[in-house]
Amino acid sequence: MAYIRKRNKKIFGIFLVPAMLVLFLTTIYPMLYAGYLSFRSYDLAKPFVPRVFVGWSNYREILTSSEFLHTLIVTAKLMAMTLSVQLVLGVGIALLVTQKLPGMGVARTLLLVPMMISPVIVGLVWLFLYFPELGYLNYFLSFLGVGAIPWITSTNWALWAIAIADIWQWTPFVMMGTAAAVQSLSPEPYEAAMIDGNSRWDVFTRVTLPQLKPVLVSLMFLRAIDAFKIYDIIFVLTKGGPGDTTEVLSLFIYRQSFTFWRMGVGAAASFVSLVIIVVLITLFFKSLNRDDYA
Amino acid sequence: MKHLKMALMGSAVAIGTTGSATAGDFDGVELKMLAIGDTSVTRLAPIVGEFEELTGAKVQIDMFPYPGLIDKIVIEASADNPSYQLMWVDSPWVGVLGESGALEDLTELVKRDAEEIHLDDIIPIQLQENTWQGRLLAFPASGMIWHQNYRKDLYEHPEEQAAFEAKYGYPLTPAQTWDQYIDIAEFFTRDAGEALAGEVLDKPFYGNAQAYSRVAGAITHDFFPIMRSFGGQYWDAETGLCAMDGEAALAAANVMKELVAFNPPDYLGLMWDIRTGYMERGETAQSSYWSVRTVRLTNPDEAVLPTIGEAGYAASPTGDGNPQPTMTGALSFAINSKATDTEKEAAWEFIKWGTSQDMMRRFAEEGSGVSQFHKSILSDPELQEKYPYYQVLLDTQENAQRRIFHPFYADVEEVFGVELNKFMAGETESAQEALTNACTKINTRLKVFPEDLRLRWINDAQAEIFD
Numbered sequence: 001m002a003y004i005r006k007r008n009k010k011i012f013g014i015f016l017v018p019a020m021l022v023l024f025l026t027t028i029y030p031m032l033y034a035g036y037l038s039f040r041s042y043d044l045a046k047p048f049v050p051r052v053f054v055g056w057s058n059y060r061e062i063l064t065s066s067e068f069l070h071t072l073i074v075t076a077k078l079m080a081m082t083l084s085v086q087l088v089l090g091v092g093i094a095l096l097v098t099q100k101l102p103g104m105g106v107a108r109t110l111l112l113v114p115m116m117i118s119p120v121i122v123g124l125v126w127l128f129l130y131f132p133e134l135g136y137l138n139y140f141l142s143f144l145g146v147g148a149i150p151w152i153t154s155t156n157w158a159l160w161a162i163a164i165a166d167i168w169q170w171t172p173f174v175m176m177g178t179a180a181a182v183q184s185l186s187p188e189p190y191e192a193a194m195i196d197g198n199s200r201w202d203v204f205t206r207v208t209l210p211q212l213k214p215v216l217v218s219l220m221f222l223r224a225i226d227a228f229k230i231y232d233i234i235f236v237l238t239k240g241g242p243g244d245t246t247e248v249l250s251l252f253i254y255r256q257s258f259t260f261w262r263m264g265v266g267a268a269a270s271f272v273s274l275v276i277i278v279v280l281i282t283l284f285f286k287s288l289n290r291d292d293y294a
Numbered sequence: 295m296k297h298l299k300m301a302l303m304g305s306a307v308a309i310g311t312t313g314s315a316t317a318g319d320f321d322g323v324e325l326k327m328l329a330i331g332d333t334s335v336t337r338l339a340p341i342v343g344e345f346e347e348l349t350g351a352k353v354q355i356d357m358f359p360y361p362g363l364i365d366k367i368v369i370e371a372s373a374d375n376p377s378y379q380l381m382w383v384d385s386p387w388v389g390v391l392g393e394s395g396a397l398e399d400l401t402e403l404v405k406r407d408a409e410e411i412h413l414d415d416i417i418p419i420q421l422q423e424n425t426w427q428g429r430l431l432a433f434p435a436s437g438m439i440w441h442q443n444y445r446k447d448l449y450e451h452p453e454e455q456a457a458f459e460a461k462y463g464y465p466l467t468p469a470q471t472w473d474q475y476i477d478i479a480e481f482f483t484r485d486a487g488e489a490l491a492g493e494v495l496d497k498p499f500y501g502n503a504q505a506y507s508r509v510a511g512a513i514t515h516d517f518f519p520i521m522r523s524f525g526g527q528y529w530d531a532e533t534g535l536c537a538m539d540g541e542a543a544l545a546a547a548n549v550m551k552e553l554v555a556f557n558p559p560d561y562l563g564l565m566w567d568i569r570t571g572y573m574e575r576g577e578t579a580q581s582s583y584w585s586v587r588t589v590r591l592t593n594p595d596e597a598v599l600p601t602i603g604e605a606g607y608a609a610s611p612t613g614d615g616n617p618q619p620t621m622t623g624a625l626s627f628a629i630n631s632k633a634t635d636t637e638k639e640a641a642w643e644f645i646k647w648g649t650s651q652d653m654m655r656r657f658a659e660e661g662s663g664v665s666q667f668h669k670s671i672l673s674d675p676e677l678q679e680k681y682p683y684y685q686v687l688l689d690t691q692e693n694a695q696r697r698i699f700h701p702f703y704a705d706v707e708e709v710f711g712v713e714l715n716k717f718m719a720g721e722t723e724s725a726q727e728a729l730t731n732a733c734t735k736i737n738t739r740l741k742v743f744p745e746d747l748r749l750r751w752i753n754d755a756q757a758e759i760f761d
Binding site: 044045046047048132133148150152153154155180239240241242245256258259260261293 | 327365368369372390393394395507508509558559561562563673701704705708712715716719720721722
């Protein structure tokens with residue numbers, strides 16, 4: 001028996017090698033290399049700039065930079081805008097599509113389409129919609145007597161324009177998760193609430209929502225982590241502009257790495273971003289644990 | 295046998311003894327070009343088969359948008375085994391690519407083939423644009439100046455002329471100063487329903503269209519020529535540090551800010567092609583930009599304007615109306631220094647073929663010209679009649695200065711792009727604050743280098759091909 005266990009262990013080990021190799025080459029090694037770069041002065045475009053060890057200097061530069069702080073604020077603002085709307089809309093639509101009404105199956109499938117599209121394509125679709133002079137959105141708004149809105153070229157509108165595109169793409173994710181949870185809810189509490197004569201709103205706030213809370217918390221954290229890394233849509237729509245209105249953290253990292261070619265600074269900014277995400281994840285798991293013991 | 299032939303040709307390149315190629319000289323050689331999708335390349339791409347017939351070398355041109363192209367070139371230059379032997383280069387990139395050793399030095403090849411390429415016929419500043427520390431690293435495929443384009447039909451309309459003179463007290467002619475330019479922009483800005491040249495407008499008409507977008511530093515491509523037209527300089531000649539926050543730069547930023555009111559409402563998103571689009575569709579009275587897009591204004595297949603009005607062309611206005619050096623630029627072809635010797639020789643043959651006087655004349659005669667850089671073509675009376683802006687191109691380059699060519703150009707373009715865009719958007723209160731912020735950021739990066747190196751980077755050494 002011990003021999004079989006030992007032999008199985010060996011076989012399992014052999015089977016694990018390819019996966020570990022891929023993981024090492026595609027995740028661990030690049031991460032270690034990025035960590036190494038973050039302590040160096042490394043300019044890809046200018047090999048004549050000395051590539052030397054600079055200690056914590058790249059991290060110091062980032063953490064004391066007003067630009068970096070600004071990108072954190074913009075990222076937080078965008079997260080607040082998108083997550084709040086996605087939560088409300090996602091739950092609302094989930095409650096609707098879980099009703100036993102005709103056509104809900106088709107509606108549910110169609111609502112998932114935006115989520116399946118690549119974010120770059122989503123960006124391009126919304127670029128056509130937002131385009132100031134020729135965009136469809138302003139064209140249709142003109143029928144309502146609304147003047148042309150400079151969606152992506154105004155400091156007042158640009159962040160909202162990005163948020164709308166993100167909400168359009170990711171609300172279905174919240175809807176899908178919530179709908180699955182709604183369908184798995186036990187009917188007994190509802191029957192009891194109905195017998196007690198509660199209104200629909202009371203049933204929703206006192207029965208449905210408390211039961212959905214763990215799922216909604218999970219969905220929001222997953223969306224928060226995703227929203228924190230938002231890049232593609234902004235790159236296509238505004239590239240951080242106008243001014244620095246839509247300059248989020250990912251774009252800051254991109255500019256440092258591939259516009260200024262300061263790979264060391266870019267790598268350090270990536271690690272700072274990683275730390276923030278790890279903190280978010282830790283909070284997420286702590287919150288889940290709290291729910292488990294509540 | 296083929297390998298032997300290639301090896302022999304490679305050796306010949308190394309000692310610089312070959313002249314122009316003959317049929318089949320480069321059989322089996324395959325070249326790839328990393329390029330932009332603009333006139334300097336789009337005109338050539340459909341006919342590269344002719345080069346293959348001529349020499350045996352096959353050329354594949356991959357075209358990309360301007361934003362991001364330098365990123366691809368930098369990555370290509372840092373690769374040990376390059377995928378592209380030929381590269382399209384905007385002249386401000388010569389500094390960083392030159393200092394990195396990414397481009398093949400063409401100086402000796404140009405000297406060797408001076409007669410064949412009609413070196414004397416090329417406007418000298420267009421060659422100077424492509425030099426780094428005196429060495430020629432790229433060859434012009436399209437020579438540019440920054441100048442004003444305007445609606446000649448509107449400027450010559452009697453009612454508009456009378457109304458303008460009554461309002462401003464001087465006749466309506468192409469602006470010579472930026473104050474006049476602003477007056478003209480204000481005068482022609484009209485809402486839908488108002489009259490323009492006797493006709494009621496069904497949509498707004500704009501007095502001006504300039505690039506204000508921060509994307510790929512588009513705003514700086516208009517800001518720097520205006521700054522230079524006020525006599526401004528990029529760098530401090532004593533220290534090699536940023537000087538783009540002086541009086542001329544302030545004046546330029548304020549001119550652009552004043553023009554905002556007369557631009558389309560999406561001005562903050564106006565990139566090069568969107569801005570030229572307003573002129574090409576005849577929706578603005580004037581727009582100053584690089585002559586590389588001016589070629590489209592005479593071609594009804596590429597612009598609406600020739601069918602509804604007429605474009606006029608003039609030199610860029612200046613601060614006080616007195617002459618200032620014209621801002622030039624060159625869109626050029628270069629050879630990757632990591633290509634093999636045979637590829638380099640084939641690539642040079644391609645450059646000579648694609649930029650030759652004959653090819654340029656052919657483009658001009660076919661009506662799909664590029665922005666020319668040969669004196670004989672620009673001064674040809676028949677071609678001048680067809681392309682009235684040729685005379686402006688020719689005249690203005692007699693007194694011209696090259697564009698910025700510093701190894702930190704990408705930093706300058708991005709940092710100034712963002713800071714100026716913020717100022718135009720009203721996020722930064724004053725031009726002084728925006729320019730000081732930008733210069734401070736650039737200087738932080740430059741100050742780590744010794745002064746003698748910084749001074750070498752701003753030294754515009756005379757091209758050694760003229761020695």
